[in-house]
Amino acid sequence: MPKTVLVTGAASGIGLASAKLLLQEGYQVMAFDPQEELMRHNLPEEDLISFFCGDISMSEDCSDAVALTVKTFGQLDALLHWGAAHSSKRWDELDAEEFNHIMSVNVTGSFLIAQAAARYMMAGDGGAIVLTTSTSVIFGATGGNGQGGPAYVSSKGAIIALNRSLARALAPKVRCNAVSPGLTETPMIGGMTKKLREDMTRRFPLGRFGIPDEIANAGLFLISEKASFITGEVIHVNGGSNFN
Numbered sequence: 198m199p200k201t202v203l204v205t206g207a208a209s210g211i212g213l214a215s216a217k218l219l220l221q222e223g224y225q226v227m228a229f230d231p232q233e234e235l236m237r238h239n240l241p242e243e244d245l246i247s248f249f250c251g252d253i254s255m256s257e258d259c260s261d262a263v264a265l266t267v268k269t270f271g272q273l274d275a276l277l278h279w280g281a282a283h284s285s286k287r288w289d290e291l292d293a294e295e296f297n298h299i300m301s302v303n304v305t306g307s308f309l310i311a312q313a314a315a316r317y318m319m320a321g322d323g324g325a326i327v328l329t330t331s332t333s334v335i336f337g338a339t340g341g342n343g344q345g346g347p348a349y350v351s352s353k354g355a356i357i358a359l360n361r362s363l364a365r366a367l368a369p370k371v372r373c374n375a376v377s378p379g380l381t382e383t384p385m386i387g388g389m390t391k392k393l394r395e396d397m398t399r400r401f402p403l404g405r406f407g408i409p410d411e412i413a414n415a416g417l418f419l420i421s422e423k424a425s426f427i428t429g430e431v432i433h434v435n436g437g438s439n440f441n
Contacts, residue, residue, distance in 0.1 A: 198271075198272075199223050199224055199225050199245070200224055200225070200272075200274040200275065201224065201225040201226075201227070201266060201270040201271075201272050201273050201274050201275075202219055202224050202225070202226055202227070202273075202274060202275045202276070202277055202420065203226075203227045203229060203262060203263065203266050203273060203275070203276045203277070203310075203314060204216045204219065204226055204227065204228055204229065204277045204279065205229045205230065205253055205276075205277070205278045205279055205280035205310060206229075206230060206278075206279035206280030206281065207226075207228035207229060207230045207236050207240065207279075207280075208228075208230040208231075208232040208233075208235040208236040208239060209232075209235065209239065209383065209384055210279070210381070210383035210384060210385060210409055211279045211329075211378065211381065211383060211409045211412045211413050211416075212228075212230065212277075212279035212280060213236075213239055213240070213409065214408075214409035214410045214412070214413040215277050215279060215409075215413035215416055215417070216228050216240055216246070217240070218410065218413050218414065218417055219277075219417065220240075220241070220243070220245055220246060222417070223245070224245070225245050225246070225270045226245060226246045226247075227246075227247050227248075227249060227262065227265065227266040227269065227270070227273075228240055228246060228247070228248050228249070229249045229251060229253070229262050229280070229310075230250065230280065231250060231251065231252055231253075232250075233248060233250035236248055236250070247265070247266075247269045247270075249261070249262045249265055249266075253278075253280045253302060253306035253307075253309065253310055254301045254302045254305055254306040254309065255309070256309050256313075259306075259309040259310045259312070259313040260313045262310070262313070263313040263314055263316075263317055267317060272321075273314060273317050273318065273324065274324050274325070274420075275324055275325045275326070275327070275420035276310065276311065276314040276324070276325075276326045276327065277327050277413075277416045277417075277420065278307060278310050278311065278326070278327065278328050278329060279329050279413075279416070280302075280306065280310075281302065281303050281306075281329060281352075281385075282298065282299050282302040282303055282349075283299075283345065283349055283385045284296075284299045284340070284345070284346050284348040284349045285340045285341060285342070285343050285344055285345065285346050285349075286340055286346045286347075286348065287339060287340040287341050287346055287347070288339070288340075288346070288347050290340075290346075291340075291346060291347060291348055295348060296347075296348045296351075299348040299349055299351075299352050300348070300351070300352050300355070302352075303349070303352035303353065303355075303356065304352050304355045304356060304359065307328050307329075307356050307359060308359060311326050311328065311359075311363055311373070314326055315363070315367055315371055318367075318370065318371045319367065319370055319371060322370075323369075323370035323371050324370075324371050324372075325371065325372045325373075325374075325419065325420040325424075326363065326367075326371060326372070326373040326374075327373075327374055327375065327376060327416045327419045327420060328356050328359065328360050328373070328374075328375040328376075329353075329356065329375060329376055329377075329378070330353045330354070330356045330357050330360070330375045330376070330377045330431060331345065331349070331350070331353035331377060331378060332377055332378065332379040332380075332433065332435045332438060332439055333345040333349065333350045333353060334350055334353050334354045334357065334377070335377075335439050337350060338350050342389055342390045342393045343385075343386050343389035343390075343393070344386075344389065344393065344397075356375060357375065357431060360373055360374065360375040360429065360431065361429050364428045364429030365429065368428060372419075372424070372425075372427065372428040373428060373429065374419045374424070374427060374428060374429065374430050374431070374432065375430070375431045375432070376412060376415045376416050376419070376431075376432050376434060377431050377432065377433045377434065377435065378407060378412045378434050378435060379401070379406070379407055379433075379434065379435025379436050379438045379439075380397060380401075380406040380407065380435075380438070381406060381407040381408065381409060381411075381412055382406050382407065382408050382409065383409060386406075394406075400438045401435075401436040401437060401438045402436065402437035402438070403436035403437055404436075405436065406436070407434060407435065407436060411434060412434050415432050415434045418432075419432065
C-alpha cells in the first residue's frame, strides 16, 4: 500500500510542488490549504489525492484534516507542513495585531498540525513530520520590499525550537525535522523590487534563488526511509547563502 502524506500550503509555492512530486512518486496525498479553489485548480483530480480546506491556526481544522486523511486513505504516514503567513513590515511599521497573527499562523499553526498528526502516529505505527523554518533567521532579515520582517523572522525562529522539542518528545516512534529554505521563487517574494532581487542574488554562491521543487525534494527526503536516522535537525536548502 502506498504511503499517505498530509501536505499543508498545497495551493501554491513549495506546498504545491511537494504535492505534485508526491503524486509522481505514487504517494497518497491529502492537500490542505485555505484556498480550496486554487488548490483544486492547480492539482489533478485523481484517486491518490483528496482535499481539505481549512485554517492551520485552528485546532479543530487541524484535527479534522488528520481525521479526513485517515478516513479517506486508511492511514497517515507523514506530515509535510509548508503552510505559512508572510509579513514584510519593518520594526517601526509593525503593530501587535499583525505580529500576533503571524505568530498564530506560523508558530501555533505548526504546533497544532504537528500535534494532530502526532496523536495519530504515536497511537499507531509512527511516522515522520517536517516543519518549515527559514534562512531569514540566520541573517535576521529586517523586512521591506517583500523581504521577511521581524514578525516573520521571529515566527520562523520559534519553529526551530519547536522542532527540537517535538523531536525529543515524539521519539522514537515519530521523527520530526525542519527544512530551512533560502529565497525561493514563490508568490511569497512577489513584492521584491528588481534591485533587491539583484542585490540578494549576489549573496548566493549558486547565483540564483531556489525553485519550489528543490525545497520540496528536501522534505520528501526527510519523510523517506533514507532519512531514518535523522531527527531534530534543520536541513538548509539555500544555495549556500548561509555562508556567503
